[in-house]
Amino acid sequence: MPQQLGTKRIQMRLTALLQRLISAPEFGPLILLVVEILVFTVRSPAFLSTSNISNLMAFTPELGMITLGMTLLMTAGEFDLSVGSVFGFAPIMMWTFYNTHAGPLEVGFLFAMGIAALIGFINGWMVTRLRIPSFLVTLGMQFVVRGTALYITDGFPQHTWTANSGLANLIVGQFSFGALRIYASLLWFIVFAVILGYVLTHSKAGNWIQAAGGNEYAARARGVRVTRTKILLFILTAVISAYAGVTSSIRVSAANPNSGTGYELEVIAMVVIGGTALTGGRGTIIGTIIGVLILRMMRNGIVLVGVPGLAYNIFIGAIILGMMALHSGLERRHRAGT
Amino acid sequence: MADELVRMERINKYFGHVQALNDVTLSVRKNEIVGLLGDNGAGKSTLIKILSGALRPDSGEIYMHGAKVKMRSTTDAIARGIETIYQDSALVVQLSIARNLFLGREPVKGLRLFDWLDQKKMNAAARQLLKKVGITKDIPPTTPISALSGGERQAVAIARAMHFESELIILDEPTNNLGVEETQGVLRFVRSARDSGHSCIFIAHNIYHVFQVVDRIVIMRRGKKVADDIDPKQTTIEGVERIITGM
Numbered sequence: 077m078p079q080q081l082g083t084k085r086i087q088m089r090l091t092a093l094l095q096r097l098i099s100a101p102e103f104g105p106l107i108l109l110v111v112e113i114l115v116f117t118v119r120s121p122a123f124l125s126t127s128n129i130s131n132l133m134a135f136t137p138e139l140g141m142i143t144l145g146m147t148l149l150m151t152a153g154e155f156d157l158s159v160g161s162v163f164g165f166a167p168i169m170m171w172t173f174y175n176t177h178a179g180p181l182e183v184g185f186l187f188a189m190g191i192a193a194l195i196g197f198i199n200g201w202m203v204t205r206l207r208i209p210s211f212l213v214t215l216g217m218q219f220v221v222r223g224t225a226l227y228i229t230d231g232f233p234q235h236t237w238t239a240n241s242g243l244a245n246l247i248v249g250q251f252s253f254g255a256l257r258i259y260a261s262l263l264w265f266i267v268f269a270v271i272l273g274y275v276l277t278h279s280k281a282g283n284w285i286q287a288a289g290g291n292e293y294a295a296r297a298r299g300v301r302v303t304r305t306k307i308l309l310f311i312l313t314a315v316i317s318a319y320a321g322v323t324s325s326i327r328v329s330a331a332n333p334n335s336g337t338g339y340e341l342e343v344i345a346m347v348v349i350g351g352t353a354l355t356g357g358r359g360t361i362i363g364t365i366i367g368v369l370i371l372r373m374m375r376n377g378i379v380l381v382g383v384p385g386l387a388y389n390i391f392i393g394a395i396i397l398g399m400m401a402l403h404s405g406l407e408r409r410h411r412a413g414t
Numbered sequence: 415m416a417d418e419l420v421r422m423e424r425i426n427k428y429f430g431h432v433q434a435l436n437d438v439t440l441s442v443r444k445n446e447i448v449g450l451l452g453d454n455g456a457g458k459s460t461l462i463k464i465l466s467g468a469l470r471p472d473s474g475e476i477y478m479h480g481a482k483v484k485m486r487s488t489t490d491a492i493a494r495g496i497e498t499i500y501q502d503s504a505l506v507v508q509l510s511i512a513r514n515l516f517l518g519r520e521p522v523k524g525l526r527l528f529d530w531l532d533q534k535k536m537n538a539a540a541r542q543l544l545k546k547v548g549i550t551k552d553i554p555p556t557t558p559i560s561a562l563s564g565g566e567r568q569a570v571a572i573a574r575a576m577h578f579e580s581e582l583i584i585l586d587e588p589t590n591n592l593g594v595e596e597t598q599g600v601l602r603f604v605r606s607a608r609d610s611g612h613s614c615i616f617i618a619h620n621i622y623h624v625f626q627v628v629d630r631i632v633i634m635r636r637g638k639k640v641a642d643d644i645d646p647k648q649t650t651i652e653g654v655e656r657i658i659t660g661m
Contacts, residue, residue, distance in 0.1 A: 279529040280520040283509070287517055290506035297504050298518030299489045357508035 101351030102363040104402045108395070109370050116377035123380050130257040132376050134327065137265035140368045141320040142343045144265075144272050145313035147364045150347055151276065152309050153289030153356025154203060157214040158195065159317040159343060161221035163336030166192050166318030167325030168225045171234040182243055188322060189315055195221060196314030200307030218340070225333035234331035244326045247319075261323045268316065273361035285309065289356025345392070346371050349399045353407075370395065417444045418480065419613050420465070420496075420582055425474035427460055434460045435471070436637040442582060447604060447614040449628035449646070451621065453658055456634040458617050462584055465615075466498040467491035497575035498584040505559045505567060512540035512555040515574050543573040546606075565596025572603045576612065583607055584615045589623050601627050621651050633657050 097103060116123040142159050149156055166188040173184035195217065202213045249260045276282040287295035288302045296302050317336075325331040348354050349370060350363030371392060379385050420442045427435040435457050442448050452458045463469040465476065467485035476483050478494060485491050491498070498504075505514050513536070521532040540555035559567060568588050575583045585604065589597045604614055604627050618624050624631065624646070631644040631654060641657050 275529075278531055278533075280522050280531050281529055283513055283517065283520055283531060286509055286513075287506045290508040291504070294504035294506050295517065297488045297492075299492065300518045353508075357506065 099406075101358070101403070101406065102360055102366060104406070105350050105363055105366040105370060105399065108399070109366050109373075112370060112373055112377070116373065116381060120377070120380040120382075123377055126255040128376070128380070130255075132372060133262050134257075134259055135324075136368060136372045137259070137261040138320045138324045138327075139339065139343065139346075139372070140265050140365065141268055141323075142313075142317045142339065143346045143364050143368050144268050144361065145309075145316040146343050147347050147350075147352050147359050147361055148272060148276060148285055149309045149313045150344075150352050150354065151289050151356060151359030152285045152306055153292065154210040154306060154310070155214070155344060155354075156199060156210065156310065156313050157340045158199065158217040158221055159313060160336035160339035161218045161225070162192055162195060162314050162317040163321035163324070163339055164333055165221045165225040166321045167236070167331035167335075168229055168234055168333055170322055171236050171325065171331045172228060175235055175237075181241055185243060185322065189318055192314045192318030193311050196311035197307060199314065200310030203310070204303040204306050222333075222337075229333045231333060233333070234325075236325055236329050236331050248323050248327045259327060261327070264323075269361055269365060276359060276361055281305070286357060286359070289353075289359075291357070342371065345396050348403075349396060351403060353403075418442075419444050419446075419478065421477045422461070422465060423475045423477065425461065425464060425471045427457075427464065427469065427471050434637050435464075438474075438634070438637070438639050440632060440639065442613050442615060444581075444613055445608055445611060446630065447608050447616055447628045449624040449631040450615055450617045450634070451624060451631060451654065451658055452634035455636070456658075457637040458634055459586065461634070462498065462586055462615065462617065465491070466496055466584060468498075492578075492580075495579065495581035496584065497578070497580040497582070498586065499568065499571045499575060499588055500586050505571060507560040508558060510556045510558055511544070511553070511562075511570055512536040514559055514570060515540050515543065515555075515577065519578065539577070540573075543577055544569070546573065546576070563596065564592050565599050568592070568596070568600050569603060572600070572607065576607060576610065580612060582613045582615065584617075586617050587619065588616075589618055589620060597623065621654060625651060625654075635660055 113123075122128055142163065146156065146159065169191055170181075170184040170188035173179065173187050174181050178184070179187075199210070199213055199217055202208050203210045245260070247260060247264070251258055251260075276285065284295070284300045284302075284305050287298075287300055288305050292302055321336060324335065344354075346367040347359075347364050348367070350360060350365070350367030352359040352363060374391055374395065375388055378388055378391060383391075418441055420440075422438065422440045425435050425438045425440075426433070438457070438461055440448075440450075440461065450458050450462070460469065464471050465485070467488045467490045470486075476485060483494060485494075485496075488498070506517065509517070512533070516536050516539075521535050522530055523532040523535075524530045537555045544553060544555065553562070553566070559570065562570070572583070572585075572588075585600075588600050588604075592600065601623060604616060607614055616624060616628055628646055631641070631646055631649070632639060633641040633644065633654065635658065640660070644654060644657075
């Protein structure tokens, strides 16, 4: 008898665990990711080859870093359309600084990060102090930043001569595990993800971020510094986008004033696919990472299995619509209290 | 008066040319539940917003424990022990019960750099508080507010006010949109708040609810205070209604 009771308890525990897993916002995206990997692996043996994984892991961290900042910002109820332009602009600033012999590369790097922080601050200041919706503020900022990048460079890519630079190796140095080629940017992406994931779910700041996006007035009434929280998140998003841009410019050995075009929407799509609410209040770093992998693997795998590259966007759109339908269904169930 | 907690003295407030409050004086003693009544537009909400720091008066003073104070913001008022619970209780529905209870005053542990939220402590305190305000159902403190009923949400808001040792809890229409059972719950919390040493200002349209819990009734009409010391035990509801409408 007691043994039977024991197994019954374990069964109950398992069901409870399973229920919690299923009701987690990351569960739907995770299933999709697993299905995607399975389908691509079955249809194309090249998908899981080391060279393909190496390729996948070269660019993914760069876009992924932007999504991390964007996840926190969107949880606080705002978003940023200028991330793609900052991604292109920051390396231009850094390399122009260096190439004109204004100072060493390290100083140029800090200079670029400082300018990104200033861009983020202006975004945040206009959104919180002037109460202009972030859509409009960051749309305007996108044009200003991209325009500046094009003007400074006359539209030409900047030379990025990086031989023997310690900083460049630190940011995106290359090393190999057997046949697997890994860039340091992957490690930095993981470090940033762990830090920001911790901040969002386990820190006091995270509670403020969620409250600011969930019910700004209630948060303010409790003494939460909503304005400061949001401005800091705009700065974080701009700086991390700039860092991602610098990473990219070193890896491909070119700082193109047009790079990063269109990233803002892909990033926002990745974040919402992962389960972060577009309207704020709820966000998940784990979900975002899953969202990043879903879209990046889709882009990569669809070509491998022989679907015409131009049809890629059809699949991306379908995934976004399908995931939105799933999340809104879950949200309604959540509201109903079940 | 020695046991006076708050006194608002000769408060005036204009909205353009409209005088919303005309020389209103209101005092609340320790351990007292004051019912604030009046028709729509009588100035109850304006008066309460001034006391809770959401609005500033054009003239008049506020005293706490006999000393003059200035309420510049809602944070000011909360710091001085005045908690306001609005009808659409000011909770973040996406966050859990425990996270709402401690919002803005979260306990942290370990190194300051890590800013580590002490969720164990928050959950334990929340569990105890929920019991205290009469939620007997076993609701885990990690439940998001969105999964709670209207009455349970009010209970959480009241629990928050009680936990942070607020001296004065202002309830602005707390029983609106609530069911019979939930309303009884809220009224029970108000009584228990007084028993544990809190004062309350209770605003409601429903005179019956007010009669059930308050010690004293104050009535406002068109921005003026028209009655101050009505004892609900010695007055009829009809009598109070007559003063409210002025007929």
